[in-house]
Amino acid sequence: MANPTVLTGTPPTPDRERGSDFAELSRRITAEGLLRRRPLYYTLRFGALALALAGGVTAFLVLGDSWSQLLVAAALSVVFGQLALAAHDLAHRQVFSRRRPSEAGGLLVADVLLGMSYGWWMNKHTRHHANPNHEQKDPDVAPDLLVWSRRQASRAQGVARFVGKHQAALFLPMLTLEGLNLSFSSFRALRGPSVKRPVLEGTLLVAHFAVYFGGLFTVLSPGKALAFLAVHQGLFGIYLGSVFAPNHKGMPMIEEGMRLDFLRRQVLTSRNVRGGVFVDVFMGGLNHQIEHHLFPSMPTPALGRAQVITERYCAELGVPYCRTGLFASYGTALRHLRNVGEPLREAR
Template identity: 25%
Template sequence: SQLVEDFQELRRTLETLNMFNANLGFFFLHLAQVLILEALAWVIVWHFGSGWLITIFISFLLTVAQAQGLFLQHDTGHLCIFKKPKWNRLMQKFVMSHLKGISAKWWNNRHFQHHVKPNIYSKDPDIDVGPFFVIGDLQPVKYGKNKIKFINYEKQHLYFHVSLAPFLIPVYFNLDSILAMYRRRDWEDIAWVSTFYIRHFITFGPFYGIFGTMVLIYLVKLLESLLVTYITQMSHIPMKMSTEENQDWFSSQVLTTCNVEQSFFNDWFTGHLNFQIEHHLFPTMPRHNYHKVAPLVKSLCAKHGLPYVNKPILKAFGDVIRALKKSGALWKEAYCMHPET
C-alpha cells in the first residue's frame, strides 16, 4: 500500500540523516545520574544515620535512580546505544540485573512481545491483567457476559491505586523474573541479580540489618512501581485494544499508542517515553532523536488520515483512570444484561 511505501521511505530518510546513531555521552550521563543518586543515598545514611526522615528521603533518591535505571536498561534492551549488540547486552545486565535486581532476559522476552503485538489481547503481556482487571472495550464485555467477577470491576479504577500501581514491580516483576530464571536454570542471570542484593546488604546492611535492608529495597520498588506504572500505561491503556488484526506495522503501532507533550521535565521524567509513537515505530532509534523525527511521523499520519495523539502529561495520567472506569462500566452493563441461566 501507499502507506507502507511512505513509511519505508521515511525510514530510509532517517537512516540517511543518522537518526539511528547514538550519542554515547547522552547515555553515559544518564548512567552517571543513576550511580550518583545511589551513592548519594548511601553517603547520607553513613553521615546522618538511619532515622525515619533520612530513610524516607533516601527512599525517594533511590526511587528516582531505579526509575531512571529502568529507562536506561530499556535503551540497551533495544540495542540503541552501542553498534555491537554484545555491548548493549552487557550494559543491560549491569543496569537491569545488578543495579535493579531483575532478570534482563526475562524483561526482553516480555517486552519484545509487547512491541510486536501492542494492545492485542493474549499477545501483549502488558495488557494481560485479567482476572484482576478488565481493560479496553472487548474484554470487559466478555467477562460480563460470562459472569466473571473476580473483583467488582466497576470499582477497578479505585483498586488500581492500591493494587496494580504499587505492586507491579515489587511483586509481579520480581517474582515472575525470579521464577523464570530458576525455570531456565540460568545461573548467569541468577548471579547477576544476586549482586543487586549482595550490594545492598554490604552498603545498607550495617545501618538497617538484613530485614531492614529488605524493607528498604521493597519500599523503593513500591514507590518506583507507582511512578513507572503510570508512565508506561498512559500511552497504551486509553488506546485501541483488539484481538488479532492484519494491519501494516505503521497503523498497528500508531493506533495503539499515544504521546505526551514534550518538555525538558517530561523527557527526563518519562525516559523519553512521552514519544511512545516514535519509539514503537523505530524501537532501535536512540531516544534523544525522537523529537527530531516526531514532525515527520505526524505529517505521515495526517497524510493517511491516522490520529497522532499528543496529550499533556496530567491528562495522560488521568486517562489511565478514566479508561479503567469506562471498562468497568462496560463490564457492569454486560454483567447485568445477561442474567445467569
C-alpha cells in the same frame, strides 16, 4: 458508556502499495541522520545516573539508623526509575549497536542494580513491541488482576473479578507493588524458556537482594528497614507506572484476525505525551512513544525531531496521530480502566 475503541479495519492508501508507507517514513528519518548512535549523550546520562546512585548509597551509609532515611528511600526510588529507563534503552540497542555490550550493560543495570531479570523483561517487551494492544499477543494487556477489555472482564473470575470492578480506584495503590512484582516475576521466569541464562541471572538476582536486604537490616533497625523498603519500592512502582501507563492504555485494542500494516499498527495503538525537558527526562524519551515504536533503536535525543517528521507524515496519509498532555493521558488511562470494568459492576 461507550465501549473502548477497537480497531476494525485498515484505511486505504491509494497512492502507495500496502506496507510501503513505513518505508517512506524510514527514508525520511534516515536522511535526517536520526538513527545514528549518540555516545556523548549516553556517556553523560549514564555518568550522571552513576553519580546519583553513588550519592544515594553514600547518604544511606552516613545517616545510619535514622528516620531521615525515608528521604533517601524516596530519592533512590527516582534513581531506580531512571535505571529502569536505562535498561530499556540498552535492551533496544539505542546505546550500543552490537548485542554483546548491550546485553552486558542490561545484565548489570537490570539484574545487579534493579533486581529484575534482563532476559525475561526483554522477551516480554519484544513481544509487546511486535503486537501492541493486541489482546492475544501483547503480554502488557494480558488479563491478570487487571482487565484491559470488556471481553477480558466477562471472563474474569475470583480475585480478578473483584479487582476488575474497582480497578480504576485500585490502580495507583497496586502500582506500589509493581517493583516487587517485577522481581518476583523475574525469579519465577528463571524456570521458563524466556531466560536463556538462568544460572547467571539467578546468581545476579540473588546477589542483588543479598546486598539490598543485608544493607537495610544491617544499617537500620527492623522497623526503619521495613519503612525504607515500603517507601522505596512503593514510590519506585508508582514511578514505573506513571511512565509506562500513558503510552498505550486507553488506545485502540487490536483483535485477532485484523490486518494492519506496521506503521498503522504502531501509530494507532500508541500515544505521545506533550511536554518540555522535564517530561523528556521524567519519561526517558518514552513520551515520544509513537516514534519509539516505529524506530525502537533510535537514541532518545533524536526522538523529538522524529516526532515532528512522523506527525506531519501521518497527516499526509490521513492516519490519526494521538498527542496529549501528561495528566490528560493519566485521565484517559483511568477512564479506560473504569470503562472496561463496568460490566463487572453491573453484573448481579
